[in-house]
Amino acid sequence: MSAENVPVLISADWGTTALRLYLLAADGSILDRRSSQQGLMGVANDQFASVLHDQCADWLREFGALPAMLSGMVGSRQGWVEVPYVSCPAGLSELANSAVSIDVPGFRSVNIVAGVETTDAMGIPDVMRGEECQIMGALARLTPTEGTFILPGTHSKWVTVKAGQITSFQTFMTGEIFAALKDHTILGRMMEQTVSPEGDEMSAAFARGIDMAAQADTPGAWLHRLFSVRTLGLMGKFADKDAAAYLSGLMVGWEMAGLATNGPDHPAILIGGRALIKRYLWAAQLRGIATIEAPEDCVCAGHMQIAQAAGLVQSQNRETND
């Protein structure tokens, strides 16, 4: 094994429904990975230490006591240890300084990264846990120091970064509300039971939803527009199979309606899995907004950056830097 392939850090994205683990070399390359369903909801009686140890047992046996860097809901009130939120602006040093370290036999140390909080001009707080590490990873991989980062999901995050620090952000409940509307309102009544994933081409129904969402409307017009998912089907104006794609287009379209027109020099940066990201790319494309995709596995790149800033791993120039 060459020096570049020596593991120096275990990275864990530990959320509500899943645990994703990476074994990382000093240059950030991924030497091994695994995932399990043991998210917070799958861990009984606070058995976080033993679950983590079981998942990493062979790595620890083979490579000795490694440090681990964890992020996500594992640091929440419902998780292993509640790590207080760090306030904006938050960059690598704030995240490194705010991480909480736990002694777990077999590990050199287990460190949980803090979430980030912000408060808007109206005094409304907002919070994230886990996305801050993806942002730090995307900054390292793509080397911008500012911009708008969009992380689609159950709770999408829109994050403003300046000088390498998260300065503000907003949560959009797009994914969770899509699911609630589909599964628990009349809008899902006529949808096909299994929504087949969109192919590589945008469907006409999805595009129609994007167009509809972009209408200049009163703040509550969405309560009316959503009913069109029902009436277009009821009146035979589209097929049952189109209803879910149209609703998805409406929801993504509404989220993306807030994105200001930009230029190719200031693209919005999308972070997440390809299946979800592509819908956001389509929505941006329809409105002529520049976007780029971050590479996958930004979270472990972020963990490596934070571990280096915390002195847990020796810093070095990484191959992917220029």
Next chain:
Amino acid sequence: MSAENVPVLISADWGTTALRLYLLAADGSILDRRSSQQGLMGVANDQFASVLHDQCADWLREFGALPAMLSGMVGSRQGWVEVPYVSCPAGLSELANSAVSIDVPGFRSVNIVAGVETTDAMGIPDVMRGEECQIMGALARLTPTEGTFILPGTHSKWVTVKAGQITSFQTFMTGEIFAALKDHTILGRMMEQTVSPEGDEMSAAFARGIDMAAQADTPGAWLHRLFSVRTLGLMGKFADKDAAAYLSGLMVGWEMAGLATNGPDHPAILIGGRALIKRYLWAAQLRGIATIEAPEDCVCAGHMQIAQAAGLVQSQNRETND
């Protein structure tokens, strides 16, 4: 029994979850009323005729074969007989002409009023079933011939009336989406299990929701604003008991944000039960918009008007007319 107290019509509001029946005199006064849980979902194997007969058996026995006028989802594809929608503009004569008559032993005739359909400038259809009769009743009781009528509910209807006819309308999914958000998203997680009904005074949390909803925002800002229900609780900025009132304020506020400022001579007319209507009155009051409440039981007043227009009941001047 005086002539004014002779029953001439059975009126039935037959929806998805309830059946409400009225026994009416020629002057429109309610001689008897009853309600049952036998909405569409409670009627097995298309037993509509026998359910209706059982509910009315004593009336028919005592007063002979009366005509009945029915409206609501009973006229839908999932109901007794599918009555095709009538298009806007729709007034008394269009509704009388479009009603479908069924022979049911014991009744002089059973008549189901058509729902109404409209199509907006974008080609999106909208539909109502049942509210058209409430509107006709409110027109008879309040004697305006035009205005904006708002019928709050699971699917709120906003109806424009000109010269006694429904000329256009919009559905807002306010009630159904409130329930889906409360019962099937994280927003309901911290709410008290039983939401106590608001008293006669508007709560500060409800008013805060109304204010927030009135913000001039991008079309998708609601996806972000809703997350404040979670974060305000998470950060201890309001008590768990306030969360539902705040969410209710947001939802009603968004629906009402579309109501144009008017003058006392052109109040919007609210139709519905007092418990729901009061939230809409508060929202209008906060924004300085004139509203009035229609009297209760508009639906049977509408049925009487339509029955007279259809020649099922002899027309006469009603006491409540001037």
